[in-house]
Amino acid sequence: MKQTIKPLFSLFFLLSVLLLTSIEAVAKDITTPHSTVLIGGDHNYPPYEFLNEQGQPDGYNVELTRAIAEVMGMDIDIQLSTWDSMRTKLTEGEIDVLQGMVYSEDRNQEFDFTPPHAIINQSIFARKGESRVSSLSALTNKEVIVQEGGIMHDYLLQQNVQATLILVDTHAAALRMLASGKHDYALVANLPGLYLGRELELSNITPVGKPFGTLEYGYALPKNHPQLLAQFSEGLAILKNTGRQQALYEKWLGTLEKPSLPWEKIGLFTGIASALLFLILSGIVIWNRMLTRQVSLRTDEIKRQHEQLIQADKMTSLGVLVAGVAHEINNPSSLLLLNLPVIKEMYQDMEPMLEERYQNEGDFDFAGLTYSRLRTEIPAILDDMLAGTQRIRRIVNDLRDFAHQRPADSYENVNLNDVVALSVRLVDNTIRKSTNHFETHYGNQLPLFLGNAQRIEQVVINLIVNACQALDDANKSISISTYYLQKTNRLCLEISDQGCGIDSSDLPRLSDPFFTTKREEGGTGLGLSISSSIINDHGGTLTYTSELGQGTKALVSLPAIHRDQSI
Incomplete structure (x- = not known):
């Protein structure tokens, strides 16, 4: 019996080793297609990702990817080229990850996404002087430049917007083409569009509507690579929790904000300033008590002068306005002053006699019109006079309210x-x-x-x-x-x-x-x-x-x- 169990145990052990080796090989093939993780991105999508003056990958996405690789112990190789070619390489498995792709329901059927590391807004750019565009429906029958394979290319096709699409490789190409006078609009991401417009000195183009299409932007991987997806998601979470991702975000995407001093320098400066201020504080307090009453009086005087200056400017403006609306006031005033009293008295005096004749003799002509018609039009004439009076009242009231001074704090x-x-x-x-x-x-x-x-x-x-x-x-x-x-x-x-x-x-x-x-x-x-x-x-x-x-x-x-x- 013991001799039978031993060969069976050895066979079971051998099969287990082979099974585990096979599972490990399959898992490795599913999760890490290449020994070095190949990362793709757009070569001209600043400030997110681009090739710098030395021809090296640079930008927010690039530094974020390198930081994730550092904390997760991964070997990576970042390759930047045209967006459409990189998206094709991801689909065909020539690269493992795209470090920046806008999420959509359609794309989620083809790719897996990590949690977003940025939010992308889209904008419609046009040459200066063009009217504002409130919605994508305004692009109907227009020529619109858009990045081939980009999210807005996908969206315009999906929504069947009836526009002629001009496809280009990069946002920069779209903006250059628009600035040169070609086509009607360029539909690009808002921040890259503003960044490129400034860097390329394209001063004749501008956004012509509010940013729209607030979309999530993160890492994208082909389906069936759960371990690699988990590594990037975990690495991104670590960077967010440690504040490192926020620092990179502010470095690259917060360039319009005013730079702040490092906290260490602020603390040192505050300490030195506090010591100096403490030495002179006593003298200032004594001096301040002596000047308090004078300052109060001077403050009231300045306020009065400020109010007078504002009122003086207002009255200057009012003089211009009175001259401008004089024509609007004189015409209806003259019409009412000349006609309304005469017509009203005439009608009141003649109405009994006219009505008596109309009742006894029937209809008759009066001032070239039949009385039956005139008796209905006279009230309309009086209504016109009343409308003119109301118009004068509105204009005069507007001027009176504008000229009337009220307290500055009557909010x-x-x-x-x-x-x-x-x-x-x-x-x-x-x-x-x-x-x-x-x-x-x-x-x-x-x-x-x-x-x-x-x-x-x-x-x-x-x-x-x-x-x-x-x-x-x-x-x-x-x-x-x-x-x-x-x-x-x-x-x-x-x-x-x-x-x-x-x-x-x-x-x-x-x-x-x-x-x-x-x-x-x-x-x-x-x-x-x-x-x-x-x-x-x-x-x-x-x-x-x-x-x-x-x-x-x-x-x-x-x-x-x-x-x-x-x-």
């Missing part, structure tokens, strides 16, 4: 669209004299903001009048638009003109008191300075972009009230 919930509409009415005559192409685009269901409506009206009027004065041809346009940025909870007002533009050296000085380029035309240099001060008091910003001979855009940004706060 209330304000509708930006109402403020802009009122301001446009007040300068309607100036607008019609300056341009034949004036457009307004009001955002739908904008949230309110907390502020002083009259002061914001003053800012809007100043900006519109400046835009009108910048035009030298009535065929050039002015456009006004309002919209809401939900991500930052900001209300925005854009006023754009196709006027003479502003020299780049003058742009930083527009908010300086008494700075003006219109001194010979009587400009005081106070309008934009006061406008900037008003917007700052409301917690907002007022910025300008301009090119000589091309025009100027003023952008007002104000903090919105969250909808649940305004209920």
Whole structure:
């Protein structure tokens, strides 16, 4: 019996070893197709991945991949080429991983994805001067440049957008082609588009709509490689938990943010400054007590002067407005003053006699019209007179409210669209004299903001009048638009003109008191300075972009009230 068990045990052991060896070989084939993990990416997709001046892979994706390989003990080889060719290589198994691919349901049928390491927004770029695009449906019957094999190429085909697609290898090629005057739009990722536009100095193209298509961006692998997928997912999680991934993200994707000092230097500087301040603090406290009353008095005086300066500028603007709307007031006023009393008295005096004749003799002619017709039209004439009176009342009330000074701190919930509409009415005559192409685009269901409506009206009027004065041809346009940025909870007002533009050296000085380029035309240099001060008091910003001979855009940004706060 023992002799029989021993050969069986040996046979069982041999079969187990062979089975484990086979399983290990199969697992190795499934999880690590190559001894060195081959990583692919786009060779011109900055700042995510690109070939630098030395021809070496660089960018956020590249450094993140190398960090994952370091913490997971992997040997890797990063290869960058055209996106479409790299996607094909991943499909055919020539590479193991793509270090950056936008996730979609269709792509998930073909590839496995790690958790995302970035979020990608898409933007529609056009040459400057083109109208804003609010949705992809506006691309119908247009020529659209798009990266071949990219997510927007997939999406446009899937949604059957009726546009002519011009396929290119890279985002850079798309933007260069658009900047050279070819085709209508380029549909590219927002951050790479802005980055390439700056690096390639393509100053004649710009996004023409809000960024859209917020999509997850991460590592992609072919199906049936669970161990390799787990390694990259775990490595990415380690980098996120240790803060290393965030550091790489800020290095490459946070370039527009102002750099901050290292905490060690801040601590050292704070310690030295605190010691010095402590030595002089006692003297400052004593001196401060002596000056408190004087400072208080001086502060009140400055506030009064500031209010007077704002009111003076407002009255200057009001003088321009009164001259502009004089024509609008005089015509309906003259019509009403001459006709309404006469017609009313005539009709009241003659109505009994006319009615008596009509009842006794039937219909008759009166002033070339049958009385039966005239008796119904006279009330309509009086209604027209009343409409003219209401129009005068509205104009006069608008001017009276604008000229009336209210306390600076009388803040209330304000509708930006109402403020802009009122301001446009007040300068309607100036607008019609300056341009034949004036457009307004009001955002739908904008949230309110907390502020002083009259002061914001003053800012809007100043900006519109400046835009009108910048035009030298009535065929050039002015456009006004309002919209809401939900991500930052900001209300925005854009006023754009196709006027003479502003020299780049003058742009930083527009908010300086008494700075003006219109001194010979009587400009005081106070309008934009006061406008900037008003917007700052409301917690907002007022910025300008301009090119000589091309025009100027003023952008007002104000903090919105969250909808649940305004209920």
